Amino acid sequence: xPTFDPKEHQHLRYNPLRDSWVLVSAHRMxxxxxxxVEKPPEDNTPRHDPNNPLCPGxxxxxxxxxxxxxxxxxxxxxxxxxxxxxxxPGSDHHPLFQSKAARGVCKVMCFHPWSDITLxxxxxxxxxxxIDKWAEVIVELGAxxxxxxxxxxxxxMMGCSNPHPHCxxxxxxxxxxxxxxxxxxxxxxxxxxGEPLLVQYARMEAxxxxxxxxxxxxWLVVVPYWATWPFQTLLLPRRHVxxxxxxxxxxxxxxxxxxxxxxxxxxxxxxxxxxxxxxWHGAPTGSHLQEDMSHWQLHAHYYPxxxxxxxxxxxxxxxxxxxxxxxxxxxxxxxxxxRKLGEEHYKMKKT
Amino acid sequence: xPTFDPKEHQHLRYNPLRDSWVLVSAHRMxxxxxxxVEKPPEDNTPRHDPNNPLCPGxxxxxxxxxxxxxxxxxxxxxxxxxxxxxxxPGSDHHPLFQSKAARGVCKVMCFHPWSDITLxxxxxxxxxxxIDKWAEVIVELGAxxxxxxxxxxxxxMMGCSNPHPHCxxxxxxxxxxxxxxxxxxxxxxxxxxGEPLLVQYARMEAxxxxxxxxxxxxWLVVVPYWATWPFQTLLLPRRHVxxxxxxxxxxxxxxxxxxxxxxxxxxxxxxxxxxxxxxWHGAPTGSHLQEDMSHWQLHAHYYPxxxxxxxxxxxxxxxxxxxxxxxxxxxxxxxxxxRKLGEEHYKMKKT
Ligand SMILES: O=P(O)(O)O[C@H]1O[C@H](CO)[C@@H](O)[C@H](O)[C@H]1O
Ligand SMILES: O=P(O)(O)O[C@H]1O[C@H](CO)[C@@H](O)[C@H](O)[C@H]1O
Numbered sequence: 001x002p003t004f005d006p007k008e009h010q011h012l013r014y015n016p017l018r019d020s021w022v023l024v025s026a027h028r029m030x031x032x033x034x035x036x037v038e039k040p041p042e043d044n045t046p047r048h049d050p051n052n053p054l055c056p057g058x059x060x061x062x063x064x065x066x067x068x069x070x071x072x073x074x075x076x077x078x079x080x081x082x083x084x085x086x087x088x089p090g091s092d093h094h095p096l097f098q099s100k101a102a103r104g105v106c107k108v109m110c111f112h113p114w115s116d117i118t119l120x121x122x123x124x125x126x127x128x129x130x131i132d133k134w135a136e137v138i139v140e141l142g143a144x145x146x147x148x149x150x151x152x153x154x155x156x157m158m159g160c161s162n163p164h165p166h167c168x169x170x171x172x173x174x175x176x177x178x179x180x181x182x183x184x185x186x187x188x189x190x191x192x193x194g195e196p197l198l199v200q201y202a203r204m205e206a207x208x209x210x211x212x213x214x215x216x217x218x219w220l221v222v223v224p225y226w227a228t229w230p231f232q233t234l235l236l237p238r239r240h241v242x243x244x245x246x247x248x249x250x251x252x253x254x255x256x257x258x259x260x261x262x263x264x265x266x267x268x269x270x271x272x273x274x275x276x277x278x279x280w281h282g283a284p285t286g287s288h289l290q291e292d293m294s295h296w297q298l299h300a301h302y303y304p305x306x307x308x309x310x311x312x313x314x315x316x317x318x319x320x321x322x323x324x325x326x327x328x329x330x331x332x333x334x335x336x337x338x339r340k341l342g343e344e345h346y347k348m349k350k351t
Numbered sequence: 352x353p354t355f356d357p358k359e360h361q362h363l364r365y366n367p368l369r370d371s372w373v374l375v376s377a378h379r380m381x382x383x384x385x386x387x388v389e390k391p392p393e394d395n396t397p398r399h400d401p402n403n404p405l406c407p408g409x410x411x412x413x414x415x416x417x418x419x420x421x422x423x424x425x426x427x428x429x430x431x432x433x434x435x436x437x438x439x440p441g442s443d444h445h446p447l448f449q450s451k452a453a454r455g456v457c458k459v460m461c462f463h464p465w466s467d468i469t470l471x472x473x474x475x476x477x478x479x480x481x482i483d484k485w486a487e488v489i490v491e492l493g494a495x496x497x498x499x500x501x502x503x504x505x506x507x508m509m510g511c512s513n514p515h516p517h518c519x520x521x522x523x524x525x526x527x528x529x530x531x532x533x534x535x536x537x538x539x540x541x542x543x544x545g546e547p548l549l550v551q552y553a554r555m556e557a558x559x560x561x562x563x564x565x566x567x568x569x570w571l572v573v574v575p576y577w578a579t580w581p582f583q584t585l586l587l588p589r590r591h592v593x594x595x596x597x598x599x600x601x602x603x604x605x606x607x608x609x610x611x612x613x614x615x616x617x618x619x620x621x622x623x624x625x626x627x628x629x630x631w632h633g634a635p636t637g638s639h640l641q642e643d644m645s646h647w648q649l650h651a652h653y654y655p656x657x658x659x660x661x662x663x664x665x666x667x668x669x670x671x672x673x674x675x676x677x678x679x680x681x682x683x684x685x686x687x688x689x690r691k692l693g694e695e696h697y698k699m700k701k702t
Pocket of ligand 1 (some may be wrong): 035314315318320504511
C-alpha cells in the first residue's frame with residue numbers, strides 16, 4: 001500500500017473553530033472543467049459617478065445627500081436587514097416552530113471617495129483610516145449590541161451590487177450562528193488546553209511556515225489547515241488581542257501593511273480583481289464587555305470563490321450543501337501558490 | 352408599538368434539523384437589485400451528442416464506452432472525490448492539526464437516454480425507474496458504507512457541468528457534517544418528545560397547510576418553517592420510513608408523481624428550467640443497519656438559488672458566510688407563490 005500523500009489521497013481535516021470537518025480531495029484538480037464560466041470583473045468603473053449612491057455628493061435611495069467626503073464615510077443602510085425596533089414574535093412556541101426577536105442596525109462604510117480603487121491599490125495611510133473606522137464602529141455599536149459583524153463582499157460574483165469600495169456593518173442583539181460556534185470552540189479549547197486556540201495556532205503556523213502567505217512583526221496570514229474555499233486565508237495577530245479597538249497604533253499601521261500585501265498577492269494570482277467575502281471576528285460585545293473573554297482571539301476570515309482562473313470558481317453545491325464541505329487542492333498547495341507571488345500589484349507594474 | 356408581522360419585522364427562526372437559526376428579513380425584498388444577473392439556462396441542448404460522456408454509446412474520459420442504455424444508467428465517476436483505497440493519514444495528531452481517513456466511492460447516474468429532458472418532463476413510469484435505482488444503490492453501497500449521499504446539481508448556476516439529466520452518489524466510510532447534524536438532532540428530539548421529529552413535523556404542517564406546496568396520500572412537500580434558500584422545499588413521507596429502500600411500490604409511484612408536480616411548479620415559477628441542488632437524507636447505513644434508527648425519517652432537501660427571477664439569485668455571502676444565514680421573504684410567502692402555480696409544465700402548454 002502506498003504511504004499517505006495529502007496531494008494524492010483524500011482525507012478529512014478538522015476545523016477547530018467550527019467543530020466540523022472538511023474533505024480534502026486534491027487529486028480532483030486533474031478533472032477537466034466544462035461548467036459555468038464567470039464574467040470577468042469589469043475594469044471600466046468611472047472614478048466618480050453622480051448616480052452611484054455611494055459616491056461623495058450623491059443622493060441616496062430615500063433622498064439623503066452624501067457629504068463630499070475625502071476619506072472614509074459611514075451611513076445607515078437604506079435597506080437594512082436588521083432594524084432597532086422590530087416587535088418581538090413572542091416566546092410561547094412549539095419546539096418545531098420556534099422564533100425569537102432580532103434587533104439591530106445595518107451600516108455601510110465607504111473606504112475611499114473614488115469608485116475605481118480597491119484596498120490593495122490604496123495607500124497604507126488610507127487603509128489605516130479604514131482600520132480606525134472599523135475600531136470606532138465596534139466601540140460605538142458594541143456598547144449596545146452583542147455582536148457587530150464587519151464584512152466586505154467584493155466583486156459581483158460575491159453578490160456585491162456596487163463597485164465603489166465599501167464594507168458593511170451589521171450589529172445584532174443576538175450571537176449569530178457562526179459567532180456562537182467560534183465562541184463555543186474557543187471557550188472549550190482554552191479550558192482544555194490552557195491557551196487560547198488561535199494564539200497557539202498562530203505560533204505553530206509561524207514556526208512551520210508551510211501554510212504562511214505573508215507575515216510581519218505583528219500579523220500572520222495563513223491558508224488555514226482546515227480551509228474550505230480554495231484560497232481561503234486567515235489573518236491573525238501574534239499578540240493576544242480580543243477585539244479590533246484593542247489594537248495599538250503600531251499594530252494598526254502594521255495591519256494596513258499586511259492587508260495591502262495579502263490583497264495584492266490575491267489580485268496577482270489570476271491578474272484580475274480577486275473577489276471574496278471577508279469579515280472580522282472579535283470577542284462578543286454588549287453585555288459581554290464585562291465578562292472574561294480571554295479565550296477569544298481577534299481574527300479575519302477571507303473567503304474567495306475562485307479555483308482555477310479569474311472566471312472559474314469553486315461551486316459549493318450538492319455534496320457540500322447536503323453532506324460535507326470539500327476542497328480540490330490542499331491548503332499547503334494554495335499557500336505555496338500565494339506565497340510565491342510578488343507583492344507589487346500587477347496594475348502598478350503595467351503602468 | 353406595532354404588533355409583530357413576520358412579513359414586515361425581522362426575526363430569527365430555529366432549524367431543529369441543524370440546531371441553528373435563520374434570520375428572516377422579509378422587508379428586504381423591497382430593495383432594488385443592481386448586482387449580478389445570471390445567464391439564463393440554454394434551451395438548445397441536442398437530444399443526443401456523441402461527444403457528451405453521459406450519452407448512450409459515448410466514450411468516457413478514461414476510454415470506457417457507455418452502453419446504448421434506454422432508461423437509467425449508473426457508472427463510476429471518472430474523477431472521484433472519494434476512492435475506496437486511500438491510505439490512512441495516521442491518528443497521532445495535535446488537536447489543531449487533526450486529520451482522518453476518508454474512503455468511499457463516487458458514482459454518476461443518468462436519469463434518461465435523452466440530454467434534452469429533465470425530471471418534470473419525464474413520464475411518471477420513467478421517474479419511478481430513477482427511484483428504484485436510488486433504492487438499489489442505497490442497498491448496494493449501504494452494505495459497506497456509513498453514508499450514501501444521493502444528490503443532484505441541476506443547472507450551470509449550481510455548478511453542474513453537463514446538461515444531461517443525472518445525479519451523483521457519493522458513499523463514504525464517515526458520517527458527513529450535515530448527516531451528523533441530522534443524526535444528532537433527530538436522536539435528541541425523539542428522546543425528548545417521544546416522536547420522530549419529521550413525523551411530527553409533517554403531521555403538523557399537513558394540518559396547518561400554510562407552508563404546503565403539494566401533497567398526496569403518501570407524501571408532503573413544504574417550504575420548511577426554517578427554510579434558508581428563498582424557495583427551498585422539504586419532501587417528506589407521511590408514514591415513518593427510515594430509508595429509501597423501505598418504500599413500498601405504491602409509495603414509489605406516489606413519489607414519482609409528487610416529484611413531477613413539485614418540479615413542474617418550480618419550472619413554472621420563472622418559466623425557465625429551475626436550478627437547484629437536491630439530495631436524500633435517510634438513516635445511516637453500514638454498521639448502523641443493525642442499530643435502532645427509529646429517530647430517523649427519510650426526507651429530501653431541495654436548495655434552489657433563485658430569488659427574484661430566472662436570472663437573479665440569492666447570494667449567500669458576507670453576512671451569511673461569516674455570521675448568519677438570512678432570507679429576504681418569509682417561507683409562507685414562498686409557499687403561497689409555489690402553491691398557486693399550475694402543475695402543468697409551461698413547456699407542455701406552449702406546444
Ligand atoms: O462533480 P461535478 O458535478 O463535476 O462538480 C460539482 O459537484 C461537486 C459535488 O457537489 C462539487 O464539489 C463541485 O464543486 C461542483 O462543480
Ligand atoms: O447588502 P447587499 O450588498 O446589497 O447584499 C449582499 O450582501 C448581503 C449580506 O451578505 C446578502 O444578504 C445579499 O444576498 C447580498 O446580495
